[in-house]
Amino acid sequence: MEKETSRKLIVIDDEYLAVRGIETMIRKMDVPYVFAGSAQDGVSGLKLIEEVRPDLVITDIRMPGLSGLDLIAEARKKFPDMIFSLISAYREFEYARQGLELGAVSYIDKPITRDKLQQLFARTDRLLDKRRRAESQDDRVSALAEIRFSRNIFIEKVDSSDLESWDRELEHFRAILQDYHFTAEDYKNECYHLVRSVEEAYYEKWKIYDPDSHLALYQNVEKLESKEALDEYTEMILDHVREKISAHKMGTSYRVVTRVINYINEHYAEEISLNELAEKEGVSVTYLSILIKDEVGISFIRYLTNVRMEHAKELLKRGYRVNEVSGMVGYNNYRYFTNVFKKETGLTPMEYKAKTGKK
16 A cells, blocks of 8 residues: 555666666655656656656666666756666766756665665655655645735725626635645634725725724634635625715716706706716716616716707797707707707707797
8 A cells, every 4th residue: 555645756776686676675665756667778767757747757877778877868858857766787977967958856776775865855755745745835825816906906996886797706706715725823813804995985985084983903813713714704804895985976976967967957958078078977988877777777978968959849839939949959050950859859940849839
């Protein structure tokens, strides 16, 4: 049965007895290494490396077909982080130097003993553990960067009153914490930072400094014992902020549109543009156009035209001349007014006046 957290090892040597000797020693040693195969030449050894992808390769220097040094050079093209150890029947220091330059972690002279293998495994363990710590740190840095980005998205949503994809972004935030296997303490910290940042962004956006408004406290998060409880608490706070933003949006939209509609009703006889109204309200033209359509149900131009036409019909009924009515409802071009009026009522102003005006 393989040892827990075992690491795979293969041996490449053209001496059968040397290979079997290493295999036997490994099986008797209390080490986290599992003998995963062997080859008797460099070409077969390279194929075995591609199939097994071991953590450690022990290879002889002198072999038929492909030397140990050539084997390492070829294998590193595909597996740059693979660990190699060279063995030889002689103290071939020049080969050893070349092997170390290629990335071999050690050079062992034959005969191979348990002590020599123990030293090799200790050196390999240190290297693998160091890599694992570095990878873990890199993962944590990446996770923290993703979390900051997700938190900033929420802050931007609050600042722009954008409530779209709110739930999806929260799920993404949770997935980051889950995928990177954050500790329970880290999970609490990041959930707290999220809700606190969102709340602070809300109060800053709407300039609310109500003494009765309470920001989330870490003590409230700290006492939560399960991930499910943390998720529920986080969602509750964010939903509360979202509801407040929604209420503000509805109130603000209604007030803006009310002012715009009142202005149109009072100044319909003047030149009125959506750009002018947007500037007066301090909002973008696009945003104001959307607000009017949402609140009134028709576009700005349609509403203005309706108001003008209703006043025009009333003035025509009262006996005003067509050219007078045109200017009185905001149309400086008599012909254009006539065209618009007929399009809206099906009659020219003269026909309408004749039909409904004073006799």
